[in-house]
Every structure is written in structure tokens, then in C-alpha cells.
Amino acid sequence: MLMKFNFLGGADMVGRMGMTIEGDNKRLLVEYGMSPTKPPEYPIMAPRVDHVFLTHCHLDHCGMIPAICGRDNCELFTTPLSAEISEIMMYDSLKIAKAEGYPEPYTTGDIERTMKCVAPLTFEDTIELGKIDVTLHDAGHVPGAAMFEFKCDYNTIYTGDIHTADQGLVYGAKPIKCKNLFIEGTYGGRNHPDKNATINSFIAKIDEVIDRGGIVIIPCFAVGRTQEIMMLLRNLGYDMWVDGMGRSVTNLFLDYPEYLREPKALKQAKRVFNEIRNSGMRKHATKGQIIVTTGGMLDGGPVLGYLRALRENPKNAILLVGYQAEDTNGRMLMEKGCITMDGEIVKIECEVQKYDFSAHAGHDELVNFIRKSDPENVIIMHSETRELFLPDLQDYNVILPECGKEFELDI
Ligand SMILES: [Zn+2]
Ligand SMILES: [Zn+2]
Numbered sequence: 001m002l003m004k005f006n007f008l009g010g011a012d013m014v015g016r017m018g019m020t021i022e023g024d025n026k027r028l029l030v031e032y033g034m035s036p037t038k039p040p041e042y043p044i045m046a047p048r049v050d051h052v053f054l055t056h057c058h059l060d061h062c063g064m065i066p067a068i069c070g071r072d073n074c075e076l077f078t079t080p081l082s083a084e085i086s087e088i089m090m091y092d093s094l095k096i097a098k099a100e101g102y103p104e105p106y107t108t109g110d111i112e113r114t115m116k117c118v119a120p121l122t123f124e125d126t127i128e129l130g131k132i133d134v135t136l137h138d139a140g141h142v143p144g145a146a147m148f149e150f151k152c153d154y155n156t157i158y159t160g161d162i163h164t165a166d167q168g169l170v171y172g173a174k175p176i177k178c179k180n181l182f183i184e185g186t187y188g189g190r191n192h193p194d195k196n197a198t199i200n201s202f203i204a205k206i207d208e209v210i211d212r213g214g215i216v217i218i219p220c221f222a223v224g225r226t227q228e229i230m231m232l233l234r235n236l237g238y239d240m241w242v243d244g245m246g247r248s249v250t251n252l253f254l255d256y257p258e259y260l261r262e263p264k265a266l267k268q269a270k271r272v273f274n275e276i277r278n279s280g281m282r283k284h285a286t287k288g289q290i291i292v293t294t295g296g297m298l299d300g301g302p303v304l305g306y307l308r309a310l311r312e313n314p315k316n317a318i319l320l321v322g323y324q325a326e327d328t329n330g331r332m333l334m335e336k337g338c339i340t341m342d343g344e345i346v347k348i349e350c351e352v353q354k355y356d357f358s359a360h361a362g363h364d365e366l367v368n369f370i371r372k373s374d375p376e377n378v379i380i381m382h383s384e385t386r387e388l389f390l391p392d393l394q395d396y397n398v399i400l401p402e403c404g405k406e407f408e409l410d411i
Contacts, residue, residue: 001023001024001131001152001153001410001411002023002408002409002410002411003021003022003023003024003152003408003409003410003411004020004021004022004023004406004407004408005019005020005021005022005379005401005406005407005408005409006019006020006022006404006405006406006407007019007381007401007402007403007404007405008020008032008043008044008045008046008403008404009033009042009043009044009403010031010033010043010060010381010382010403011381011400011401011402011403012381012383012384012386012400012402012403013035013382013383013384014060014186014382014383014384015033015034015035015037015041015060016033016034016035016041016042016043016060016063016064017031017032017033017043017060017061017160017381017382018030018031018032018033018043018044018046018064019031019158019182019381020046020047020049021150024130024131024132025130026050026051026129026130027047027048027049027050028049028050028051028052028053028129029046029049029051029052029053029068030052030053030055030148030158031053031054031055031061031062031160032046032052032061032062032063032064032065032067032068033058033059033060033061033062033063033064034059034060034063034064034093034105035060036059036060036063036093036096037325037327038100038299038327039100039102040063040093040097040102040105042064042105043064043403044403044404046067046068048072049068049072049074050072050074051074051075051076051077051129052065052068052069052074052075052076052077052117053076053077053078053134053148053158054076054077054078054082054083054086055078055082055139055145055146055147055148055158055159055160055161056078056082056139056141056142056144056145056146056160056161057081057082057083057085057086057089057142057144057145057223058089058142058161058223059089059093060382061160061161062082062086062089062090063089063090063093064105064106065086065090065114066090066106066107066110066111066113066114067105067106067110069110069113069114069117070106070107070109070110070111070113070114071110073113073117074117075117075119076114076117076118076119077119077121077127077134077136078118078120078121078146079120079121079122079123079136079144079145079146079259080118080120080122080144080256081143081144081252081253081255081256081259082144082145082146083115083118083120084252084255085144085223085249085252087111087114087115088245088248088249088252089223090111090114091108091111092245094106094108094111096300121136121146122136122258123136123137123138123146124136124137131152132150132151132152132411133150133151133152134148134149134150134151135148135149135151136148136149137149137173137174137176138170138171138173138174139159139160139161139162139163139173140162140163140164140165140166140167140170140171140172140173141160141161141162141163141170141173141224141359141360142161142169142170142223142224142359143169143170143224143253143256143259143260144256144259145160145161145162145170146160147159147160147162147173147176148160149176149178150411152411153410153411154178154179154180154410154411155176155177155178155179155180156178156179156180156181156182156409156411157176157178157180157181157182157183157373157375158182159173159181159182159183159184160184161184161186161359161360161382162183162184162360162361162369163358163359163360163361163365164361164365164366164368164369165195165361165365166261167228167261167359168227168228168231168232168261168262168265169224169227169228169231169253169260169261169262169266170259170260170261171261172361173361173369175369175370175372175373176373177373177374178373178374178375179375179376179377179410179411180375180376180377180379180409180411181370181373181375181377181378181379182379182381183366183369183370183378183379183380183381184360184366184380184381184382184383185366185380185381185382185383185385185386185389186360186382186383187358187360187361187362187363187365187366188363188366188380188383188384188385188386188387188388188389189363189385189388189389190362190363190385191362191363191364191365192356192358192362193356198355198356198357199232201355202232202319202321202355203232203233203236205317205319205353206233206236206238206290206319209315209316209317209351210238210289210290212315213315214313214315214316214317214350214351215286215288215289215290215291215310215313215315215316215317216289216290216291216316216317216319217291217293217303217306217307217310217316217317217318217319217350218290218291218292218293218318218319218321219293219294219295219296219297219298219303219318219320219321219322219330220244220246220292220293220294220296220321220322221246221294221295221296221322222244222245222246222248222249222294222296223246223249224359225246225296225321225322225357225359226242226244226246226247226249226250226292226294227246227249227250227253227266227269228357228359229292229321229357230242230250230266230269230270230273230292231262231265231266231269233269233290233292234265234268234269234272234273236290238288238289238290239274239288239289239290240272240273240274240288240289240290240291240292241273241274241275241276241284241285241288241290241291241292241293242273242274242275242276242291242292242293243275243276243282243285243291243292243293243294243302243306244276244293244294244295244301244302244303245294245301246292246293246294247275247276250266250270253266254266254267254270273292274288276293276302279305282302282305282306282309283309285306286306286309286310291306293306296321296322296323296330297322297323297324297325297328297329297330297331298328298329298330298333298339299328299329299330304341307339307341307348308341310350311346311347311348311349311350312349313349313350314349314350314351316349316350316351317350317351317352317353318333318348318350318351318352318353319353319354319355320333320334320352320353320354320355321354321355321357322357323358324354329341333348333352334352334354337352363388363389363392366389367389367392367393370393370396375396376396376397377396377397377398377399377409378393378396378397378398378399379398379399379400379401380398380399380400381401386400387400
């Protein structure tokens, strides 16, 4: 059946995803996110839709869904874990908009209505929507993250964000034979260094900093990275603290052990880390040895308080374990050794190191995944370097969609 596809955002960038699928007398919306930049950026406004599909809870995929489900009261298909974490993310992004003085893109009432729209599905569940059957599969990105398989005359896969290698929290995604493959391309042109080598040098650095009497600060994203790092460090025996939104996400992960590769390991990690439950406890953490805390790009969250207290001691270290976008404190720290705090640029005397713990597949892993999926059409999205895939994909019809430019596919 011939269907029309239109990207509303996220085709040629990592951020603000959104795509409509139209035909068979209905319109579907696959993801609707935001870019948490300053000011935040949103996708093209979605027309009325009948159903929404959400792959996972990161803001670039879920951040604007309340504007649609709150308006259209349409079913939202996603895993129950992604729905619960998305709810936290949505309230948090409203809070940030308010605090920063940006217009709020939806209301708390919209979030409440959105949560009532959730039709929870788990991996391998299938729903029938007219002539199209939709099945969820594990995307191997963060716990609860799904790929969607649309089955009509042929198979169409929409990956969302994926990793194909196993991580501490989840197993890697498995390719599925299809005719049309919508795949993320975040790491176009780049491969990850060897994971074990990264882990070894990360832990060696932590030992070194603690040996010289310093404190290790690890700024982390709340969803996935905080828990990956906690699991990695759980047997080191140091005095370790965890702060920020990652704590409530850890509890949600533990509420849904079926989405975790090793729930026991996460439970154990939670037990050995001291949790910061109120701001009064933070001074204890600054006398400890390791602090894992949001925000991952140092643009907000408790990490700024820790930097204020610890930034002048060169024995201390900041170990960056996530992507640092342009125009963020994290990027400025890497490039210039300073950050903006309370409206002023301040020098950070601590050692700064960066480690690759990405939850996305690298270039070669993506190409491998594409070959094993054996598609006719490959549609690359969620990427600023999509052209770099072209030399490796000469056997396929590659589509590099542009936002707002409709195209048709036989599905
Ligand atoms: Zn993601
Ligand atoms: Zn993403």
C-alpha cells in the first residue's frame, strides 16, 4: 500500500524527531520531540493525528508529545517504562521552560491527558490498525526503548535510537528483515573505541584521582548513563554518591526488571551508592570520593553546585561520559577549561577527561545492521553526517529525507 511520509523534525539532526505516516484513511505520528537547546527548538507543528508511536523517553523523541496527545486525545503506543520516564522528562522540561522564561509549549493538563492516552505495549506485542500490523522490538538503546515494525504488504522498520552491542543495562538490538528501513545515523562516519579499553582506562583514572586525594565528579544524563556508570563502579569499594533525576529513573528501571539485562546488578549498585535526598546532604558528598550526578552537559542540575564547591582543587577530576553538544558548558569545559556559572565565566582547575560510553551504534555497527536487515530502501534520520553512509550503502536505495518534504513508499 502506498503511504506518504513526512518528517516534521529530526531528519538531518540529532534532536526534535517527528514523522507522520499517512494513508489507509489514517494519519500516524511517530515520535514528537524537542531539542533542549537555549531556547528550546520544536518540530513543525503536527496536523491532527489518529495514533502516536513513541520509541523511547529521551526528550528529542518524547518532549513534544503532550502538545499532540493533549490536543487530539489519540492513543499513544509505547512501553509502560518509556511512558513513565517520559512523564518525568515532560514535567521537567516544563519546569526548565518556566525557570528560563521560555514560552511553555503545553500545559500540565496536556501531560495528564497524554498519560491517559498511553496504550502500553511490550516487546513482541502486535496491534492491528486497519490494514497495518505494528509490532514492538527491543532497540537495545536504554531500558524500554523500542523499534517499530509496520507490517502491511511488506515490512517497514523504524529503529528510533539503537545500539547493536550489549551494554550493562540492555542487550543490543537484532536486525529484522524488511523492505523499508528507517534508521538513526547519529554516528555516521565515526566508530566507538574498544569498550573494554574504555572501561579500563576510566577505572584506572578514577583510582589515580582518588590515590592523589582528589574527588571524581561524573556528570551523567539521568536516563541510562547514570545507571550504566553506577553498575560499572559498584564493586570498587569507594565512598560513592548519586544525585539528581537519575535516582528516580533508577527506581523506575527497578520497577520494570523485565527490561533490564541484569536487574540484580542495578539493585546492588543502588545499594552501594549513597543517595542525595535533599540539598543538605550535598556537603557530605563533597567529602566523599565519587559523585555521579545530573546534568550530563553541565548546563543545570546539581552538578553545578558540586563544581562550585570543588572546582578550585586541581587534584579533583571531572570525567565526562556523555555527548557534549555545541554551546553547552560541557563543550566549553572540554575546549576552554571553563564554564558559565551564575552568569559568569569561571575557570575549572580540575582535571577533565572524556570517555565514550555511547548508547548509539557506531558507523560500522549501523552498516552491519542495515546489511543484515536486507532492505530495498534505507531512510537515514537523526544524523548530522548522513552522507558519510553513502559509500557503504551503494547496494541500496538510500533516502536522506528533508523536514517538511513529503515522500511516498510502498509498505
Ligand atoms: Zn535516545
Ligand atoms: Zn535521540
